[in-house]
Amino acid sequence: GRDMAAREAEWLHDWTADEIAEIEAAVAVVEAKGLDILAIGAADFPLPTVAPRLAAIKQAVLAGRGFHLLRGLPVEGRTIRQAAIAFWGVGAHMGRPCSQNGKGHVLGHVKNLGLDYNDPLTRGYQTSARLPYHTDSSDIVGLLCWRPLKAGGLSSIVSSTTVYNEVLKRRPDLMSVLTEPFYRTRWGEVPEGKQPWAEVPVFMPHGGKVVSHYVRSAIRKGQDLPGAPPLTETQIEALDLVDAIAGEPDVHLDMDFRPGDIQLVCNHWTWHSRTAFEDWP
16 A cells, blocks of 8 residues: 555546546437436447546456546536436446346445444445445446545555465464355345355455455354354454454555545455545535
8 A cells, every 4th residue: 555655646547638528528428318327338428539548447457456546527517417427437438337236226325324334234335334444246346426525434445465465474374264254144135045144255366366355344244144153263363363454554545535536446356445424414
C-alpha cells in the first residue's frame, strides 16, 4: 500500500474532456432508445476511443496490480438513472454482469437501510457498519461514488497476495489452516440441496499465484448456523493475524472517494474495506 500510494499516476485516471463527451454521448444513445439498464451491452454503449483504454485497464486489474480508479465522471446535475447508465455502460466494456445476491441484483446501492449487520441474513452494503477487508463473488467489483457521506465511509484496499506472503514470513505454521475450508453463511440464499453454508479456504495457491476469497463476517455468522463446525483456536488465531496484517498502514492503501469516482478491484488478488459511515439526512 505504501508503495502504491507513491505511484498514484499508475492506477488513477482522470477522464479527459473528450472522454467525458464520448461517455455522455453514449448515455444519450441509450436514453434515446429507452433501453432498460439490464439490456445495455457494449454494442449499445459506443465508446470508440474510451473502449481501448478500458481494455488496458481491465488487463491491469485482472492480471496486474489488481485495481484502478477512474476519476471525473460527471454526476452533479445528472439523474441517478443517467449516472447508473454511464456506470453500467463503462462496465459493459469490461465484462459480463453477474448478480450479487439471491434476488438477482446486478446494480446494487450501498445504503444504510437500518438493518443489523450482526444478523446472519444482512449484507454489509445494507448497513452503515464498518466492513472489514473482504472479497465479493465476481472477477471484478466496480463501485461508483454517487454522493459523498456526511462522515466516514473511507475506502481501503489491500493485496491479498501481500497478506499471504506476510503470513508465510511471520507465522508459516498458520498457513495450512488458511488453505483449508472455512464454513461461511450463504446469507439465507441457499441453492436447492445445499447446506446453509459454503466451505471456502482463505488462500488457494494455484499456477504460481494465490487466489483469495475472504469474508470474515460470513465466517463469523456461519458459526450461528445449526450444524456448522465451530472454529478452532488455531483458525481464530490465523484469521486474527490476516486481519491485523491487512490493517497495517504500510500494507493497505486508503482512498478518499469523490463524486463520480469509479473504483475497480479484482476480487482474486485484492481485498477491499470501508469504514463506518453517517449519511446526510
